[in-house]
Amino acid sequence: xxxxxxxxxxxxxxxxxxxxxxxxxxxxxxxxxxxxxxxxxxxxxxxxxxxxxxxxxxxxxxxxxxxxxxxxxxxxxxxxxxxxxxxxxxxxxxxxxxxxxxxxxxxxxxxxxxxxxxxxxxxxxxxxxxxxxxxxxxxxxxxxxxxxxxxxxxxxxxxxxxxxxxxxxxxxxxxxxxxxxxxxxxxxxxxxxxxxxxxxxxxxxxxxxxxxxxxxxxxxxxxxxxxxxxxxxxxxxxxxxxxxxxxxxxxxxxxxxxxxxxxxxxxxxxxxxxxxxxxxxxxxxxxxxxxxxxxxxxxxxxxxxxxxxxxxxxxxxxxxxxxxxxxxxxxxxxxxxxxxxxxxxxxxxxxx
Amino acid sequence: xxxxxxxxxxxxxxxxxxxxxxxxxxxxxxxxxxxxxxxxxxxxxxxxxxxxxxxxxxxxxxxxxxxxxxxxxxxxxxxxxxxxxxxxxxxxxxxxxxxxxxxxxxxxxxxxxxxxxxxxxxxxxxxxxxxxxxxxxxxxxxxxxxxxxxxxxxxxxxxxxxxxxxxxxxxxxxxxxxxxxxxxxxxxxxxxxxxxxxxxxxxxxxxxxxxxxxxxxxxxxxxxxxxxxxxxxxxxxxxxxxxxxxxxxxxxxxxxxxxxxxxxxxxxxxxxxxxxxxxxxxxxxxxxxxxxxxxxxxxxxxxxxxxxxxxxxxxxxxxxxxxxxxx
Amino acid sequence: xxxxxxxxxxxxxxxxxxxxxxxxxxxxxxxxxxxxxxxxxxxxxxxxxxxxxxxxxxxxxxxxxxxxxxxxxxxxxxxxxxxxxxxxxxxxxxxxxxxxxxxxxxxxxxxxxxxxxxxxxxxxxxxxxxxxxxxxxxxxxxxxxxxxxxxxxxxxxxxxxxxxxxxxxxxxxxxxxxxxxxxxxxxxxxxxxxxxxxxxxxxxxxxxxxxxxxxxxxxxxxxxxxxxxxxxxxxxxxxxxxxxxxxxxxxxxxxxxxxxxxxxxxxxxxxxxxxxxxxxxxxxxxxxxxxxxxxxxxxxxxxxxxx
Numbered sequence: 001x002x003x004x005x006x007x008x009x010x011x012x013x014x015x016x017x018x019x020x021x022x023x024x025x026x027x028x029x030x031x032x033x034x035x036x037x038x039x040x041x042x043x044x045x046x047x048x049x050x051x052x053x054x055x056x057x058x059x060x061x062x063x064x065x066x067x068x069x070x071x072x073x074x075x076x077x078x079x080x081x082x083x084x085x086x087x088x089x090x091x092x093x094x095x096x097x098x099x100x101x102x103x104x105x106x107x108x109x110x111x112x113x114x115x116x117x118x119x120x121x122x123x124x125x126x127x128x129x130x131x132x133x134x135x136x137x138x139x140x141x142x143x144x145x146x147x148x149x150x151x152x153x154x155x156x157x158x159x160x161x162x163x164x165x166x167x168x169x170x171x172x173x174x175x176x177x178x179x180x181x182x183x184x185x186x187x188x189x190x191x192x193x194x195x196x197x198x199x200x201x202x203x204x205x206x207x208x209x210x211x212x213x214x215x216x217x218x219x220x221x222x223x224x225x226x227x228x229x230x231x232x233x234x235x236x237x238x239x240x241x242x243x244x245x246x247x248x249x250x251x252x253x254x255x256x257x258x259x260x261x262x263x264x265x266x267x268x269x270x271x272x273x274x275x276x277x278x279x280x281x282x283x284x285x286x287x288x289x290x291x292x293x294x295x296x297x298x299x300x301x302x303x304x305x306x307x308x309x310x311x312x313x314x315x316x317x318x319x320x321x322x323x324x325x326x327x328x329x330x331x332x333x334x335x336x337x338x339x340x341x342x343x344x345x346x347x348x349x350x351x352x
Numbered sequence: 353x354x355x356x357x358x359x360x361x362x363x364x365x366x367x368x369x370x371x372x373x374x375x376x377x378x379x380x381x382x383x384x385x386x387x388x389x390x391x392x393x394x395x396x397x398x399x400x401x402x403x404x405x406x407x408x409x410x411x412x413x414x415x416x417x418x419x420x421x422x423x424x425x426x427x428x429x430x431x432x433x434x435x436x437x438x439x440x441x442x443x444x445x446x447x448x449x450x451x452x453x454x455x456x457x458x459x460x461x462x463x464x465x466x467x468x469x470x471x472x473x474x475x476x477x478x479x480x481x482x483x484x485x486x487x488x489x490x491x492x493x494x495x496x497x498x499x500x501x502x503x504x505x506x507x508x509x510x511x512x513x514x515x516x517x518x519x520x521x522x523x524x525x526x527x528x529x530x531x532x533x534x535x536x537x538x539x540x541x542x543x544x545x546x547x548x549x550x551x552x553x554x555x556x557x558x559x560x561x562x563x564x565x566x567x568x569x570x571x572x573x574x575x576x577x578x579x580x581x582x583x584x585x586x587x588x589x590x591x592x593x594x595x596x597x598x599x600x601x602x603x604x605x606x607x608x609x610x611x612x613x614x615x616x617x618x619x620x621x622x623x624x625x626x627x628x629x630x631x632x633x634x635x636x637x638x639x640x641x642x643x644x645x646x647x648x649x650x651x652x653x654x655x656x657x658x659x660x661x662x663x664x665x666x667x668x669x670x671x672x673x674x675x676x677x678x679x
Numbered sequence: 680x681x682x683x684x685x686x687x688x689x690x691x692x693x694x695x696x697x698x699x700x701x702x703x704x705x706x707x708x709x710x711x712x713x714x715x716x717x718x719x720x721x722x723x724x725x726x727x728x729x730x731x732x733x734x735x736x737x738x739x740x741x742x743x744x745x746x747x748x749x750x751x752x753x754x755x756x757x758x759x760x761x762x763x764x765x766x767x768x769x770x771x772x773x774x775x776x777x778x779x780x781x782x783x784x785x786x787x788x789x790x791x792x793x794x795x796x797x798x799x800x801x802x803x804x805x806x807x808x809x810x811x812x813x814x815x816x817x818x819x820x821x822x823x824x825x826x827x828x829x830x831x832x833x834x835x836x837x838x839x840x841x842x843x844x845x846x847x848x849x850x851x852x853x854x855x856x857x858x859x860x861x862x863x864x865x866x867x868x869x870x871x872x873x874x875x876x877x878x879x880x881x882x883x884x885x886x887x888x889x890x891x892x893x894x895x896x897x898x899x900x901x902x903x904x905x906x907x908x909x910x911x912x913x914x915x916x917x918x919x920x921x922x923x924x925x926x927x928x929x930x931x932x933x934x935x936x937x938x939x940x941x942x943x944x945x946x947x948x949x950x951x952x953x954x955x956x957x958x959x960x961x962x963x964x965x966x967x968x969x970x971x972x973x974x975x976x977x978x979x980x981x982x983x984x985x986x
Contacts, residue, residue, distance in 0.1 A: 188693055188694065188697070189697070191694045191697075192693075192694050192697035192698045192701065193698075193701075195694055195695075195697075195698040195920075195962050195965050195966060196698050196701065196702065196924075196958075196962065197920075197921060197923075197924025197925055197961060197965075198924075198925075199924070199925055199927055199928065200924050200925075200927060200942065200958060200961070201702075201705075203927070203942070203943070203946050204702060204705045204706060204946060204954060204958070205705050207946045207947070207949075208705075281819070285819075285821045288821050288823075288824075289821050289822070289823055289928060292821075292823045292928070293927070293928065293931070293943070308821075308823075308824060312823075312827050315827055315831050316831065316835055319831060322824070322827065326820065326821075326824045329820075329821065329824075330816065330819045330820045330821075330824070331819075333818075333819040333820075333821075334815060334816065334819035337815060337818065337819060338815070405890055407886055407889045407890050409881075436892050436893075436894065437892060438892070439889070439890060439891065439892035440890065440891040440892030440893075441892055444890070444891075445890045447883060447886070447887060447890075449883060452882065452883040452884065453883040453884055453886070453887045454884055454887065455884040455887070455888070455902055455905075455906070456884070456906065456980070456981070456982055457905055457906055457909075457979065457980055457981060457982075458901075458902075458905070459981075466891065466893065466901075467891060470891075470892070470893055470894070470897065471892060502981040502982070504981075504982050518887075518891065
């Protein structure tokens with residue numbers, strides 16, 4: 001049987017599959033040409049990349065059975081909460097974080113000593129009754145200092161994350177919502193920040209600061225960290241903006257501010273929360289790294305970073321002085337990563 | 353007989369329990385014959401086909417009982433390596449969505465040629481020539497110049513032709529086409545279906561056509577097997593079934609086809625939803641939706657009765673097939 | 680493709696200017712470039728003023744920046760205050776750091792991808808859970824702690840390696856530092872590969888490949904891996920810039936005289952020209968690596984067509 005003439009070819013439009021890094025949400029949002037995804041790695045190290053990937057995969061539009069428009073945010077979050085309550089990973093990491101918060105607020109509850117009281121005669125001594133973790137190079141009690149160190153580390157992590165999240169999501173969200181020139185400018189600015197290696201920027205910026213408070217370190221983290229969140233927020237807002245129910249709200253004449261607050265924010269915020277949770281862990285780790293390089297916090301502040309850094313000189317003779325604060329740091333970072341991971345899994349409609 | 357599936361059972365272990373996807377399917381296809389397997393999604397028609405091909409995801413899937421006889425040999429007793437040599441060479445499958453079923457990063461020529469290099473040990477150059485030949489055969493215009501193109505550069509219909517070419521490459525004795533035209537535009541559907549039917553006649557292959565489109569079935573199939581909840585509920589020659597269905601489910605399917613002479617009347621729809629495979633109703637699985645259901649339907653699973661007096665080699669899994677035929 | 684490359688090169692210009700300007704401002708405005716010259720003593724005002732004039736520091740910042748960039752593009756990165764040419768420092772420091780980065784990238788490719796493939800194919804089995812847990816721990820422990828501990832164990836306790844790297848820094852001495860530098864990215868590459876493999880494993884085209892009767896090995900290498908590695912390769916590419924910039928910690932632990940070491944010295948001594956020069960080159964490396972990755976992307980994935 002002779003066939004009718006073949007219709008002209010209709011090649012499928014190029015679809016860029018999810019790239020590992022931030023382009024993810026932008027792609028599903030469709031608002032980004034491939035070339036805009038140029039600067040992909042975060043430069044903040046694997047953990048931050050992990051964070052952005054986790055967030056990115058959340059930015060994809062939900063499946064067809066995601067429920068009605070109005071109750072979607074509520075059901076998404078309440079479903080997530082129901083999942084989380086049964087997830088042992090979430091419970092354990094949440095308990096670890098709760099414990100950390102408690103001892104940062106009331107360190108004396110579990111450590112009766114004074115972290116600044118040191119006895120050089122006991123320098124580098126090992127574990128002994130009343131001093132389970134032994135003493136560090138200056139003869140300070142490692143246990144007491146590890147407990148007290150939580151406060152500064154948690155403060156830095158929480159403040160930096162809050163600053164980064166607020167600045168990043170407001171700038172990124174507005175750019176994603178309104179688009180146009182400001183969006184283009186913001187994208188270029190974030191590219192600029194991504195091009196500067198974080199540790200290097202920290203060295204340059206903090207080496208000239210003489211203040212011994214935590215604020216310069218937090219300020220630096222906000223300065224170099226906000227583009228990360230802003231990208232996630234922007235992509236997430238662009239994706240949400242294209243959902244049918246948002247288009248419907250626009251068609252019904254909702255004002256910009258109402259659309260942003262009532263429809264977009266509740267749905268676009270999930271990836272930001274996940275990324276911010278994991279980022280919190282990385283900021284604590286970054287503070288320690290900067291302190292190790294001698295530009296972070298400075299004594300007499302008590303922080304894990306300072307203690308690890310000072311203990312590194314005695315690592316051959318008194319490794320315990322390094323291992324305890326380093327262990328505490330690692331457990332903290334791990335707890336935040338696992339928490340973010342669990343929240344992401346719970347919020348991902350695909351996994352239901 | 354080319355292929356005989358006997359009393360096949362497949363289950364899936366999921367988080368919520370064991371889903372009985374296939375519960376004793378029996379059907380057969382001969383050389384040159386077209387068997388249409390009809391059913392809603394979830395009726396087990398694709399799972400049966402994947403079990404025949406040996407591409408079931410195990411786990412979570414598991415074949416718990418039954419035989420799959422290919423030219424008299426039970427494929428389920430084959431070693432994996434023997435099974436692999438059958439796949440592609442003696443039986444091949446055409447999938448529904450050609451765009452996702454073709455590898456996006458390999459040229460279509462490479463994907464077609466692979467059949468020859470792997471199964472026939474041909475050189476790459478010869479394999480490429482064969483690929484062009486195949487593309488010509490499924491009437492892709494300018495085959496020689498397009499052999500290096502990638503799947504996304506073809507239109508939907510052309511992509512499905514490439515899928516067909518790939519299945520036909522080694523001239524297998526059996527082709528399983530799993531909803532080959534569902535993803536295509538209506539105008540292209542007929543072209544692709546005609547091509548498939550024509551090539552089947554030419555090569556005298558057995559064809560299992562999995563579909564939920566009754567219109568396609570009437571045109572190309574010799575026999576029909578209707579599936580419901582993992583079971584064959586009716587099997588018959590195609591014209592016999594259209595003349596008078598012997599199962600209320602088949603009847604419902606036929607009545608829900610829109611027809612021009614019905615204009616103005618309400619379209620018939622089978623009430624209720626397909627059963628949850630985790631909790632298949634006791635007795636006849638169709639009983640909650642069946643207009644003819646009696647008490648016996650809720651307790652006794654109907655066997656596949658031999659239907660007499662309404663065409664040759666005909667079966668129905670309904671206690672009341674006589675009443676169904678008459679009404 | 681050609682037009683695309685040109686457009687990308689043009690797009691790089693503002694990013695390059697922005698990043699270098701940012702560093703230039705940080706160094707010149709926030710710090711006092713002259714302060715480092717007089718050593719520990721306070722500079723006397725007259726000398727300071729004279730030095731400022733000599734180095735052009737009395738001019739407005741934008742003019743200083745323009746002059747500096749003008750010089751950079753003629754290959755003149757200026758002189759460190761100790762009289763050594765910055766380009767000279769670079770020619771000794773960059774080869775070392777490049778070697779270190781190469782070792783790190785090799786670790787990422789070989790170990791990271793291998794572990795990712797193994798775990799992706801055995802998702803949910805003990806080996807998968809074990810490796811996943813290890814990657815999380817590696818990501819959670821800061822690099823400098825990993826480095827110090829490996830140095831202590833392998834270098835001091837067991838004596839397998841020398842705890843510090845000699846100034847020539849040959850490849851064999853850089854194996855452990857390279858592993859330390861790669862560690863976090865390595866863990867990430869493993870996770871990324873695993874996710875990608877596990878996702879693509881259920882893809883329709885893999886099912887097709889099985890239905891074609893291809894041997895399992897060929898299904899994995901030719902169909903599954905080829906697709907799954909696209910995001911991994913792009914990540915590793917973009918990681919090059921991050922690794923070179925992040926080598927500062929590793930270089931400090933193992934006393935490697937590379938880029939990080941020079942930068943660290945430059946910052947400590949407030950050596951403006953050294954710092955800005957090195958950072959400028961690092962930013963360039965980062966941007967070029969990103970460009971190459973995007974072009975590589977087009978080669979690996981034919982669906983991407985640059986108009």
